Amino acid sequence: xxxxxxWIRTDFFPTAFCPGCGHxxxxxxxxxxxTELELRREEVVFVSGIGCSGWxxxxxxxxxxxxxxxxxxxxxxxxxxxxxxxxxxxxVGGDGDLASIGxxxxxxxxxxxxxxxxxxxxxxxxxxxxxxxxxxxxxxxKTSTSKKxxxxxxxxxxxxxxxxxxxxxxxxxxxxxxxxxxAIKKAILTPGFSFVQAxxxxxxxxxxxxxxxxxxxxxxxxxxxxxxxxxVQSQDDVLNKITIxxx
Amino acid sequence: xxxxxIKLPISPGRxxxxxxxxxxxxxxxxxxxxxxGYPITPASEVITRVQQRFEESGEGVYFQGEDExxxxxxxxxxxxxxxxxxxxxxxxxxDLMVENLGYAIFTETxxxxxxxxxxxxxTGQAARPSQGDYHQVRYATHGxxxxxxxxxxxxxxxxxxxxxxxxxxxxxxxPVIILTDEAIGHLREPVVYPEEINIFDREHDxxxxxxxxxEKDAGPMPLIGDGKSLLITGSTHTEWGKRVTxxxxxxxxxxxxxxxxxxxxxxxxxxxxxxxxxxxxxxIASYGISSRSGFEAVKxxxxxxxxxxxxxxxxxxxxxxxYVKERLSGVKKIFVPEMNAGHLSRELERLVDVEIxxxxxxxxxxxxxxxxVKEVEAHL
Numbered sequence: 001x002x003x004x005x006x007w008i009r010t011d012f013f014p015t016a017f018c019p020g021c022g023h024x025x026x027x028x029x030x031x032x033x034x035t036e037l038e039l040r041r042e043e044v045v046f047v048s049g050i051g052c053s054g055w056x057x058x059x060x061x062x063x064x065x066x067x068x069x070x071x072x073x074x075x076x077x078x079x080x081x082x083x084x085x086x087x088x089x090x091x092v093g094g095d096g097d098l099a100s101i102g103x104x105x106x107x108x109x110x111x112x113x114x115x116x117x118x119x120x121x122x123x124x125x126x127x128x129x130x131x132x133x134x135x136x137x138x139x140x141x142k143t144s145t146s147k148k149x150x151x152x153x154x155x156x157x158x159x160x161x162x163x164x165x166x167x168x169x170x171x172x173x174x175x176x177x178x179x180x181x182x183a184i185k186k187a188i189l190t191p192g193f194s195f196v197q198a199x200x201x202x203x204x205x206x207x208x209x210x211x212x213x214x215x216x217x218x219x220x221x222x223x224x225x226x227x228x229x230x231x232v233q234s235q236d237d238v239l240n241k242i243t244i245x246x247x
Numbered sequence: 248x249x250x251x252x253i254k255l256p257i258s259p260g261r262x263x264x265x266x267x268x269x270x271x272x273x274x275x276x277x278x279x280x281x282x283x284g285y286p287i288t289p290a291s292e293v294i295t296r297v298q299q300r301f302e303e304s305g306e307g308v309y310f311q312g313e314d315e316x317x318x319x320x321x322x323x324x325x326x327x328x329x330x331x332x333x334x335x336x337x338x339x340x341x342d343l344m345v346e347n348l349g350y351a352i353f354t355e356t357x358x359x360x361x362x363x364x365x366x367x368x369x370t371g372q373a374a375r376p377s378q379g380d381y382h383q384v385r386y387a388t389h390g391x392x393x394x395x396x397x398x399x400x401x402x403x404x405x406x407x408x409x410x411x412x413x414x415x416x417x418x419x420x421x422p423v424i425i426l427t428d429e430a431i432g433h434l435r436e437p438v439v440y441p442e443e444i445n446i447f448d449r450e451h452d453x454x455x456x457x458x459x460x461x462e463k464d465a466g467p468m469p470l471i472g473d474g475k476s477l478l479i480t481g482s483t484h485t486e487w488g489k490r491v492t493x494x495x496x497x498x499x500x501x502x503x504x505x506x507x508x509x510x511x512x513x514x515x516x517x518x519x520x521x522x523x524x525x526x527x528x529x530x531i532a533s534y535g536i537s538s539r540s541g542f543e544a545v546k547x548x549x550x551x552x553x554x555x556x557x558x559x560x561x562x563x564x565x566x567x568x569x570y571v572k573e574r575l576s577g578v579k580k581i582f583v584p585e586m587n588a589g590h591l592s593r594e595l596e597r598l599v600d601v602e603i604x605x606x607x608x609x610x611x612x613x614x615x616x617x618x619x620v621k622e623v624e625a626h627l
Contacts, residue, residue, distance in 0.1 A: 009476075012489070042474030047324070059478050059489065064471045066327065067480035067490075068320065069350050075317035079324025079332070082308045083281055084472055108313040 001041070004031040009062045016055055018127070020207070020215030022174035022200030026121050027056050029177060029198070030090070033184035044088045047077040049102060051128045053094030053121035071101030074109045077116050088117070088188060095122040095136040099157050103135070106157075110164035113192040119184065120157060120195065123202035131205025142209040158197045162247040167192030169247040173199035175222040176244060183246070199242060249417070249447050255440055256304065264438040266431045267292035267335075269402045270361055273409020274333050275300040275307075277446050279359070281325040281332040283310040283318040285340060288373040289429040290363040293335035315343040319360070323347060326356045327479060329451060329470045331413055335361035337429075338380055339370060341387070348422055349388030350481040352505065355420035355458060355465060357449055359412045364428040366611040375611035376429035378535055381590035384424045385564045391502050393509035395516055396424045396564040398534040402436040404561075414447040415516060419508055420465040426563065428586070430536045430613050456486035460500045462507030509565050517567035520559040521574070523549060527556025529580045529623065532595060534560040537584045537614050544584075544619035553627065560591070568598055575599045582606055582623055584614045 001007060008031055017023050034044065046057035050070035058067035068076045073091045081089045091098075098106050098120050109116060125143050126132045133143040133150050136157060140149045162169040168190035170183035180198055187194035201207060201218045211221050227237050229245035237243070255276055264272070271293045282297045284290075294309075301307035308325075312318035315336055322332035336344065341362050351358050362384060366377040384396050395415050397408045408425050416423040452467035457477050459466030466486075469475055478488030483498045491497040509516065520538075523545060524530070531541040538559040548555035558575065575581060576599050583592040584606040592605035606622045608614045 040474075041476060042472060045471050058480060062476050064473075064475075064477045065479065066324065066471070067478070067482065068323075069346055069481060072316060072320045072347060075312065075320030076324040078310065078312075078317070079281070079283065079321030079326075080328055080471060081324075082310055082321070083325040083328040083330045087472060104313055105317055108317070 001035055004028065004035040007031040007034050007062055009060055012059045015060060017052065018204040020201060020203035020218065021052065022123065022202070023052055023056050023121055025174040025177060026119070026180070026198050026200060027060055029180045029184055030056070030061065030092070030119065032181045033188065036181070037185055037188060039088060043086070044090065045080055047073045047080065047089065047091045049073040049093045049097035051094045051097050051126065052123070053092055053097060056092045056121060057090070071097050072105065073097070074102060074105040074116065074118065078109065078114060081114055081116055085115070089115070090188070091116060091118040093118070093120055095120060095124065095157070096126045096134040099135040099155055106161065107164040110161045110166040110193050110195065113165050113167055115191055115193070117184070117187045117194045118196070119187070120197045121200045122157070122197055123200040123206055125202060125206045127202050127205055131209070141206070143206070158195065158247050161195040165193070166195050168194040170245065171197040171199070171247070172244050173222040173226055173242060174201060175219045176226070179244070249450050251446050251448065252443055253446055254443055257300070257440065259440045259442045261437055261439050263435055264402055264406070265292060265435050266402045266405045266427060266433060267363065268296040269406040269438050270335070270409045270425060270427070271296035271300065272440070273406040274359060274413060276444055277331065277410040277413035278448070279331045279333045279413060280307040281322065281330045282307065282334065283312050283321040283325070283332070284334050284336065285312050285315045285318050287337045287340045289365055289432050290335045290337050290340070290361065292432070293361055293363070315340040316347065319344040319347045319351070322358050323351050323354070323356050326358055327471045331357070331417070333359040333361070335363065337363050337365045338367045338383070341380065341383065345387045349390065351422045352388065352392045352394065353481050354479055356422065357416040357420050358422040359416055359425065360422060361425045361427065363432040364426065372611050374429060376536060376586065376613060377611055378428060378537060378586040378590070380426060381563065381585070381587060384426055392505045393565050394424065395419065395421055395509065396426050396562070398426050398560060398563045399431065400535055400539050400559065401431065402434055403438045405431065406438050406440065410444055410446065414445070417447045417449040418465070419512065420449065420468060421509065426535065428536055457488050458484060458486050458501070460486060460504045462503055463511050465508050513565050513567045516562060516565060517570065518561040520561055522557040524556040524558065524574065526554055527578055528554040529582065530556040530558050530575060530578045531582045531584065531619065531623070532558040532560075532575065532591070533584050534563050534591060537586055540614050540616045540619055541584050543616035544623070547616060547620050548623060553623070555623065563591070566594065566598070572599055575601060580604055580626060582619065584619050586611070586614065
């Protein structure tokens, strides 16, 4: 396939994503990566969980896809990979899906270092169910279930997965499109468990309460507040900025 | 033809086999080549035997999940690649599997689950038998559906049901549960392995829609890797897997299909074992380990001149209501020994207009023939 649009089911458009949602950018990044790697449709299978993120591959990517139960995508994907090792198995989930209900499956998939690529579309909250706080909601952030500011600390999911034994781990935002495409390509090519945390935008819930309801301003915030791991100068950068790059 | 007669892939003959091992052997002979599980008493010996068979044959993939949730999920993923998949557990583990059991039912995924019952609720007595999961295996997950549950009474039947469970799962594209218990799972008995067996392999059609709305039958199954961009989802879907979550008519059709493909074939699925029924005045009706004591009790009652009959449910779900009504309606009393607070008893009370007398064991002990004989005599 020469054009990334060949990977996308436009017959299901318009998408179910809210206006300004970053998941469309992640969809395009995945399609671009598959195109540039010259993969064939029959070589790839997508597995997703429940929530906005689950809809990125199912139904919008034109390949086999299993839209599973909440949090369990990696466990389903393990069964597929073990019986069909030649397939490229790609899991797409959200921060709630993979890091909360699916947290145990995530760390064990990383520990086993099974050859699966996992892309976490991280919008810092549960979008589809009404903007509740998730494991990646920063302390102090306002959500529909933390109206006075979230009291828990967020997971650094990329660092967690790296520590658990994954072969390749990267984090970029949807404001870093070329880097994101590149990371997904590298993740697919790396043998063993690969994890790409894609910080997405959610103007409808998270942005409205914390950053901006305007998609452009939201993207601009991600761009201005990100620092590459190679350029981290101080502890302040680590605590107050989004660290991006390869772990 | 999906039905095939094959030579047994393991040595035929007569062997002393443990129940858990027998079911693993049956499943292996039926073609099971993916097993995912999580250790739990009293089902763990199933895993050991499966691993042994996979290692001996050089075929099959074993996966020990981080929990029962992951194990059944991996089985579903494996099944959609065309491999026959199984997991085994006991009550507490079955609890965890229920969410994905519902997914397997809704996505019509062939799968076998062995539930070696132990006493509950909760952790209960891990190494003691019970029949407390009778209704759980039927009504485990939310929503409306039918499921198939086989209930063996011996190690020989555990072997045979290991084969039959896969044949039914592949035939009707449904998870099939083998409901046994600690007493049979840990029993050792002589088991005869035949030279040849009949197995059913699912109808694979790459061009077929992944789902069907036919109320009479399961549709053929396309697979992951066919290159047809399958959409598989646990949300309400069209025949081609497109999510339709607001249209009551689509949901109605799919639920009618899930129920219809089983209920309309109940005469093919249901199996019972009956003895001395024709002239029986009273009947002892049961399943699993309790029916074994029930059969012995019937023989002793006959020796005493009491016209006792024996009815054993080899398949406990789906219940073939019409048949059971016909067979049991003419008798005076039905005694139902079971190791729970009256699960089958309640089901039979609903079905037949005959006095039902439950003989219940709540203390994790197998009911003995003496207890049953005494109870019957007390009611004559």
